[in-house]
Amino acid sequence: MKGAWWKVLAVVLMFYVLFAGMLIPLKSGIQAVSPQTVELGQPVELAVTGYNTHFDPARGPRVWLKLNADTLVGGSAYGLAAAAVVVDGPQTLRATFVLPEGLPDDAKDYYASVIVDNAADGTFVMPSVVALANGRADSGDDAAWTTRFDDFTAATGMTFPYRALLGESIRNQYFHVSLWFSLMLLMLAAAVYAGRYLRSGDLRHDYRSEALTRTGLLFGILGLVTGMVWANYTWGKPWSGDIKQNMTAIALLIYLAYFVLRASMASDQQARRVGAAYNLFAFAMLIPLLYIIPRMRESLHPGAGGNPGFGGEDLDSTMRMVFYPGIIGFTLVGLWLAQLWWRTQALANNPRVIAASDL
Amino acid sequence: MLQRYLTLVRLEWRLELRQGASLASVGLFVIGTVYLFSLAFGTLEPRLWNALFWLVLLFSATNASTRLFSRELTYRYNYYAQLASPLEVFAAKATFATVLLLGVGALNWAALALLFGNPIRDYGLFTLAIALGGVGLALVLSFVAVLTARARGGAALTSVLAFPLLIPLLLTLVKLGAVAARLIQQTSTTKDVLLLGGVDLLVIGLSILLVPTVWKEA
Numbered sequence: 001m002k003g004a005w006w007k008v009l010a011v012v013l014m015f016y017v018l019f020a021g022m023l024i025p026l027k028s029g030i031q032a033v034s035p036q037t038v039e040l041g042q043p044v045e046l047a048v049t050g051y052n053t054h055f056d057p058a059r060g061p062r063v064w065l066k067l068n069a070d071t072l073v074g075g076s077a078y079g080l081a082a083a084a085v086v087v088d089g090p091q092t093l094r095a096t097f098v099l100p101e102g103l104p105d106d107a108k109d110y111y112a113s114v115i116v117d118n119a120a121d122g123t124f125v126m127p128s129v130v131a132l133a134n135g136r137a138d139s140g141d142d143a144a145w146t147t148r149f150d151d152f153t154a155a156t157g158m159t160f161p162y163r164a165l166l167g168e169s170i171r172n173q174y175f176h177v178s179l180w181f182s183l184m185l186l187m188l189a190a191a192v193y194a195g196r197y198l199r200s201g202d203l204r205h206d207y208r209s210e211a212l213t214r215t216g217l218l219f220g221i222l223g224l225v226t227g228m229v230w231a232n233y234t235w236g237k238p239w240s241g242d243i244k245q246n247m248t249a250i251a252l253l254i255y256l257a258y259f260v261l262r263a264s265m266a267s268d269q270q271a272r273r274v275g276a277a278y279n280l281f282a283f284a285m286l287i288p289l290l291y292i293i294p295r296m297r298e299s300l301h302p303g304a305g306g307n308p309g310f311g312g313e314d315l316d317s318t319m320r321m322v323f324y325p326g327i328i329g330f331t332l333v334g335l336w337l338a339q340l341w342w343r344t345q346a347l348a349n350n351p352r353v354i355a356a357s358d359l
Numbered sequence: 360m361l362q363r364y365l366t367l368v369r370l371e372w373r374l375e376l377r378q379g380a381s382l383a384s385v386g387l388f389v390i391g392t393v394y395l396f397s398l399a400f401g402t403l404e405p406r407l408w409n410a411l412f413w414l415v416l417l418f419s420a421t422n423a424s425t426r427l428f429s430r431e432l433t434y435r436y437n438y439y440a441q442l443a444s445p446l447e448v449f450a451a452k453a454t455f456a457t458v459l460l461l462g463v464g465a466l467n468w469a470a471l472a473l474l475f476g477n478p479i480r481d482y483g484l485f486t487l488a489i490a491l492g493g494v495g496l497a498l499v500l501s502f503v504a505v506l507t508a509r510a511r512g513g514a515a516l517t518s519v520l521a522f523p524l525l526i527p528l529l530l531t532l533v534k535l536g537a538v539a540a541r542l543i544q545q546t547s548t549t550k551d552v553l554l555l556g557g558v559d560l561l562v563i564g565l566s567i568l569l570v571p572t573v574w575k576e577a
Contacts, residue, residue: 011366198572250523250526250527253523254523254524257523260516260520261506261510261520264507264510266510273572274510277506277569277572277573278520280569281502282524285561286493289556290559292554293530
């Protein structure tokens, strides 16, 4: 068992990622608000559908409309507290607002966010969801719009962020993105061993390089599939020809060609040397393919084409506590898999060249 | 070293001229393909013109490069191996492939312009794209040709290996072509040109690093 600590770590991390990633609940949030257009100067009833919420009449959920693009100054901002709130169930409530006849003179646009606060779930927002229509100009309603936002309840317990578009699929971050990170590390290791084989001619390095490439390819396919599952729910279809999807498919073709090349060489010696050279070449071409070109084009992925990268509410500190162990865990599992692969290959083909002690 | 390199380039050139048929076949491939387009399509809109231009260049380059190393590895290989280093031979052949490809690019442009009209507005940019793309295509294909020279099923294997490697290059070239034809307004043209130049330099560096080890007879 000596020297196997990292395999134990791999198992522990994978179980941790699987359980923490799947079982920790999402924060409470607002799924839907209707109607989405309201007329100023009239009372209006907004139906709010929550997600993971526990609305309870006894615990008095409070609801606000807050004018968009207006920051809180000393707890006050342009907004409106609900005149009455009726709870229909743990996930649904109706809030009545009496809207003034016009918007404040210095309002920046015609949209309002809905804020819900209750003792069980804390405070949550659906930004810019209600459009305010038919306002009278110069109505002098600034005072009616000035509202205090305070006494917010802080949510307790470990939760992942609730994003209206992502929903529960945000958990795929720990699998899809971790797989890609570990794939890059595995392919880097494969390229390093390919270089070492070319320099030293040591067979073990070639076996390692090939096994790591094989594992990397497997992870690439898994990363692509998990991405397609995710895309099916967030982008509407599994394959939308996004630049990163295309470049990934090409990267997989490049590495598939590596195996075709090795298989078609006449002698083992040539297969090893040519394969190692191509492996280095392929890894070098992977960098522009996956990291430079996608950033120069429009993409649905975060961090490209004007989309924000990771950070903010897409990756908060709770998610990092699962995401980073996920990267390490997948990488270790990949290394383990590669080790088993190269050991079996080496034993099957060159039992005499490679002593058991070298394994 | 430079002396030997230049001698090899000259030798390559003379060999090609002596076997006139092979040079002519490259030219004939371009003209034949373009003429086939004109029979099949009649007229070409600029977007298609651009795409076909780069496809013809890609296939000419593939044809030329597979031929380039195939004859070396027989009787003449042993002779070369004693006179010049692998890198010198490779550099000479890659240079020749590049020059050939630039010629093919010019011929291709002329033939397409003659039969379908010339949609290119920015001549400087398009010429730059052909130059950078020609170097990239020639180098990648020459490198892959070295790898596959000793493998079974040479030409087919070259396409399998090289096409995925060339797709990023071709995508950038098609985009630059579209910019040169004023089909799209693009502000990041400089970045694209730099990307092409970067890929060219990357391939040159990798070739210097890897060709000597691959070249060795097993």
